[in-house]
Amino acid sequence: MTEPAKSLDKVAMTPRPPAVRPKSAVGPIIFLVLLAIAIVLPFMVKGFVVFQLTQTMVYAMAILGLNLLTGINGQFSLGHSAFYAIGAYTAAILIEQAGMNYALTLPVAGVICFVAGFLFGLPALRLEGIYLALATFALASATPQILKLSPLEHFTGGVQGIVVTKPDAPFGLPLSGDQWLYFFTLAVGVVLYILARNLVNSRAGRALLAIRDNPIAARSMGINSSLYKASAFGLSALYTGIAGALGAIIVAFVAPDSFTLTLSIGLLVGLVIGGVGWLPGALFGGAFLLFVPNIAESVSKGLSGAVYGLLLILVIYVMPSGAAGFLQAIVGRFKK
Amino acid sequence: MTKLLEVKGLTASYGQVRALHGIDFELEQGGITTLLGANGAGKTTTLRALCGVVRPGGQVLFDGKNIVGKGPEDVARLGVAQVPEGRGTFTRMTVEENLQLGAMTRSDRAGITRDIDKMYDHFPRLKQRRTQQAGTLSGGEQQMLAIARALMLRPKLMLLDEPSFGLAPLVVREMFEILSALNREEKVSMLVVEQNAAQALALADQAYLLETGTIVMSGPAKQIGADENVRRSYLGY
Numbered sequence: 056m057t058e059p060a061k062s063l064d065k066v067a068m069t070p071r072p073p074a075v076r077p078k079s080a081v082g083p084i085i086f087l088v089l090l091a092i093a094i095v096l097p098f099m100v101k102g103f104v105v106f107q108l109t110q111t112m113v114y115a116m117a118i119l120g121l122n123l124l125t126g127i128n129g130q131f132s133l134g135h136s137a138f139y140a141i142g143a144y145t146a147a148i149l150i151e152q153a154g155m156n157y158a159l160t161l162p163v164a165g166v167i168c169f170v171a172g173f174l175f176g177l178p179a180l181r182l183e184g185i186y187l188a189l190a191t192f193a194l195a196s197a198t199p200q201i202l203k204l205s206p207l208e209h210f211t212g213g214v215q216g217i218v219v220t221k222p223d224a225p226f227g228l229p230l231s232g233d234q235w236l237y238f239f240t241l242a243v244g245v246v247l248y249i250l251a252r253n254l255v256n257s258r259a260g261r262a263l264l265a266i267r268d269n270p271i272a273a274r275s276m277g278i279n280s281s282l283y284k285a286s287a288f289g290l291s292a293l294y295t296g297i298a299g300a301l302g303a304i305i306v307a308f309v310a311p312d313s314f315t316l317t318l319s320i321g322l323l324v325g326l327v328i329g330g331v332g333w334l335p336g337a338l339f340g341g342a343f344l345l346f347v348p349n350i351a352e353s354v355s356k357g358l359s360g361a362v363y364g365l366l367l368i369l370v371i372y373v374m375p376s377g378a379a380g381f382l383q384a385i386v387g388r389f390k391k
Numbered sequence: 392m393t394k395l396l397e398v399k400g401l402t403a404s405y406g407q408v409r410a411l412h413g414i415d416f417e418l419e420q421g422g423i424t425t426l427l428g429a430n431g432a433g434k435t436t437t438l439r440a441l442c443g444v445v446r447p448g449g450q451v452l453f454d455g456k457n458i459v460g461k462g463p464e465d466v467a468r469l470g471v472a473q474v475p476e477g478r479g480t481f482t483r484m485t486v487e488e489n490l491q492l493g494a495m496t497r498s499d500r501a502g503i504t505r506d507i508d509k510m511y512d513h514f515p516r517l518k519q520r521r522t523q524q525a526g527t528l529s530g531g532e533q534q535m536l537a538i539a540r541a542l543m544l545r546p547k548l549m550l551l552d553e554p555s556f557g558l559a560p561l562v563v564r565e566m567f568e569i570l571s572a573l574n575r576e577e578k579v580s581m582l583v584v585e586q587n588a589a590q591a592l593a594l595a596d597q598a599y600l601l602e603t604g605t606i607v608m609s610g611p612a613k614q615i616g617a618d619e620n621v622r623r624s625y626l627g628y
Contacts, residue, residue: 258495265481265492272479275442277467277496277544 093241097234105233106305107345112237112244113302115341118325119251119334120294126332127255128287129267131184133319134175134191137198138168138292140314142299144202147217147309148210157222157304161243164300165293172292176285195316202311216310219303236305243301247294251334254290263287295322328370330379339378343370395420395548395580396441400449403433403440410436412604413449418548418597423574423581425591425612427625428601434584435476437601438550441582442466442473454547468496472546476553478537482526486517489525489536493543503543510539513569531562538566542573548580555587563587567594588625592616600625 097105117139124130145167146160155163175194182190202211211217224235254260265273266280274280303309325344329336351362374381396418403411411433418424428434440447443463451459458466472493473479481489490510494503511518514535520528525536534554541549554570555563567590573579585591591612592598598615600608608615615621 258491261484261488261492262495264484264488265495268481268483269479271444271463272473272475272481273492274463275444275467275473275475275479276492276540277464278492279464 090245094238097237102231102233105231105237109233109237109240109305110302111338111341111345112240113298113305113341114322114325114344115337116244116247116301117295117298117322118329118337118340118344119247120291120296120298121322121326122329122332122334122337123251123254123263123294124287124291125326126330127260127267128263128284128291129270130179130284130287131187132191132291133188133316133323134194135291135295135322136314136316136318137194138172138295139299139302139318139322140198140202140311141168141171141292142296143303143309143314144211144217145296146300146303147219150219150304151217152210158239160304161297161300165297168296168299169289169293171296173285173289175292176288177281179288180281180284191319192316195319199311199315202314211311214311216308216313219307219309221307222304240301240305243297247297248334251294255334259283324367328374328377330377333377333379336378393420394418394452395422395454396424396582397452398441398449399452401437401440401451402448403436403445405436405445410604411440411447414599414601414604414606416597416599416606416609418580418582421574421578421580422597423570423583423595424597424599425583425585425595426599426601427585427588427591427615429586431603432601433604434601435552436604438473438475438552438582438584442471442550467544470544470547472541472544472549474534474537474541474549474551474554476556478533480525480528480533480536482524484525485522486525486528486536487521489540490517490543493540496544506543506545510542513573514539530557531559531566534558534562534566535569538569538573542577542579546579548582551581551583553585553587554583555585555590563590570594588621589616
């Protein structure tokens with residue numbers, strides 16, 4: 056059953072055997088060490104850096120969502136800025152207009168984005184590779200304008216956007232607002248990561264991977280490929296939507312022009328930098344997304360875009376299959 | 392014996408091009424039927440039409456139920472397992488994960504584990520390679536994996552598309568011995584599409600000869616194998 060080359064899917068994938076599941080006993084130990092560092096970190100650095108770290112985690116969650124779709128299920132999306140936007144606006148509107156507790160807006164944003172993603176995933180079933188890229192591109196380019204529409208202005212605040220009240224630390228905890236939001240984001244991120252990991256290692260996860268590897272053979276195993284693909288779209292949107300909601304809370308502001316195609320492409324860059332199909336890679340991708348443009352700017356203000364591009368090429372050259380392949384190679388050398 | 396598969400007037404097309412012009416054949420419960428033919432005769436199309444990858448016309452009764460118009464996943468759920476052309480290996484997953492995927496329609500965890508062990512008994516090579524990425528297996532090993540994975544479905548019927556393709560002669564012989572043993576011991580019925588007529592005729596009990604989308608000859612495999620014309624065109628002696 057030779058398939059016609061599905062260009063984009065295959066290009067976006069790491070060409071080498073990807074480290075989808077690094078099955079080893081050191082995994083949990085590394086996880087706990089990283090977690091311990093993450094807990095100590097906000098007490099060691101300045102407030103603004105704490106904010107940046109929080110933003111990194113938020114991006115990482117969005118990239119994790121994209122990874123479930125692209126890396127695990129082999130579907131392509133340039134439209135994830137739209138789901139990020141839906142999540143962000145859901146949180147902002149619920150907090151500011153319905154007076155809802157910020158923490159409770161996350162599940163609502165997740166459910167709304169799941170439904171939106173699932174519904175978008177249904178027509179997307181008929182599209183593959185570059186055609187799916189185009190359809191999702193349309194979604195990304197439409198979103199900022201829809202958010203600016205005057206009939207919706209009452210809810211969305213139009214071009215002005217919505218200013219969101221930043222929450223303080225609860226229960227009289229001796230934490231600054233930024234520190235509290237850092238821990239809040241960390242907790243949500245850890246839960247989402249563990250859930251994603253368990254999913255990938257489950258039967259359903261195997262089905263998603265099988266569809267990615269060989270769609271026709273997957274169906275002949277009795278896998279309902281339509282249902283799985285649409286669900287993967289929904290779940291991916293759920294992750295990215297929760298990230299969007301968290302983003303709105305920590306930045307304390309949403310506006311249409313924060314959610315353009317540039318964000319979608321940024322998430323895609325982060326996905327590739329981290330390693331397509333490797334879940335922890337999202338953290339590397341998130342860090343790249345946040346810090347590298349800043350580094351580029353500090354090198355040259357006028358040419359920051361060019362410096363960013365150069366850094367990107369450099370990173371891709373050094374780590375052709377993202378942080379995943381890079382770490383794998385290091386571990387491989389270490390074992391010898 | 393009762394019929395497991397009855398195919399009547401099966402047609403299939405690729406766009407405007409009709410590849411099957413209404414073929415009839417059947418398969419006994421527990422039997423092995425082979426479809427022989429040259430390249431482009433419509434062998435693979437027949438299998439694709441049976442399992443719903445290509446949209447067929449006509450009638451296909453499997454276990455008495457018409458399965459024309461059902462998608463591949465529904466056909467699989469009825470107990471039809473495929474060993475597709477090109478093996479359909481999930482290349483980036485391990486051998487064991489491939490086997491587990493074969494049992495996606497089942498929910499008896501203990502039974503699945505037991506069956507995986509049984510497959511390792513049938514195919515010891517797969518056991519050695521259980522944690523290896525399936526894409527790194529040799530062609531013969533991937534063919535064994537495809538057969539083992541199909542068996543994981545606990546199928547009533549197995550569809551095999553040129554299982555000998557691209558394999559060394561020794562491996563081909565070994566594989567046909569395994570198929571014959573599986574048919575005897577596990578009572579799996581098989582529909583085998585082959586270019587390797589000699590091996591296929593030795594394995595099967597019924598044979599059909601396919602030429603450009605129509606069946607030109609049919610009968611017991613022994614009789615077909617003894618036919619002068621068949622011998623000259625397909626067996627080469």
